[in-house]
Amino acid sequence: MIVLTKDTMQILREQDVVPFRNRVRELAVKIGMSLVNQTKLITAASELVRNMLRYANGGKVILEIISKSAQSGVRLTFVDEGPGIADVKQAMQDGFSTGRSLGLGLPGTKRLVNEFDIKSAPGQGTTVMIIHWKNGR
Template identity: 75%
Template sequence: MKIEREQDVVPFRNRVKEFAVKIGMSLVNQTKLITAASELVRNMLKYANGGSVIIEIINQGRDNGIRLIFDDKGPGIKDIPLALKDGFSTGKSLGIGLPGARRLVSEFDIKSVEGKGTVVTIIKWKNG
């Protein structure tokens, strides 16, 4: 799914919700996943002028989950450990987007090449 404008955020969140409902994720976990997704997609719009997100259902043993891959061609993140710290922001926001999103999901992975872009992958297990 392409994310190019801020108006894309709400439909995107709805799509994530559809997937979460499909695998029977609890309301609390749905909310956590959607909030995390919302933070990441906002970052993507703000720092990289948009990008694309892949939404997929994954299985591991008996556990189902949702994997979201956020891919942008933005400026990249210079210091990832610093970016994951609470309260750090290069923009004028609260600086809790990235670290907050990490706390809300089961698995969180971030890869970034300066000048090339950033890929953030998150997984939320149905019962995780």
């Protein structure tokens, strides 16, 4: 996998969400991603950034345009130093929530993107990496 561009954004308050979403859209447009795939990527990214604000008081996102086997995509890595997730497997189940929500955030996000990886442990924060390929494959 080749990283073509790399940028980092700090997400520390609600006002950081719109510029972040705009930056994600810029990267998706730059690689020629369809409107449907842009929408999936931006929706997933919005959910993850809001989780980062809600549960960890913010963090940072690494935004990259990547290339692999002649296809391009956008990779976003969300890193926080929050309380972590005690049971990642449980958190990935539809309907599970610790924040009085519908519990569709993490599993819903995973369904919207092509690749999804989460690493978390209590007291060690959470890192979520998503990739959405230009052609959604």
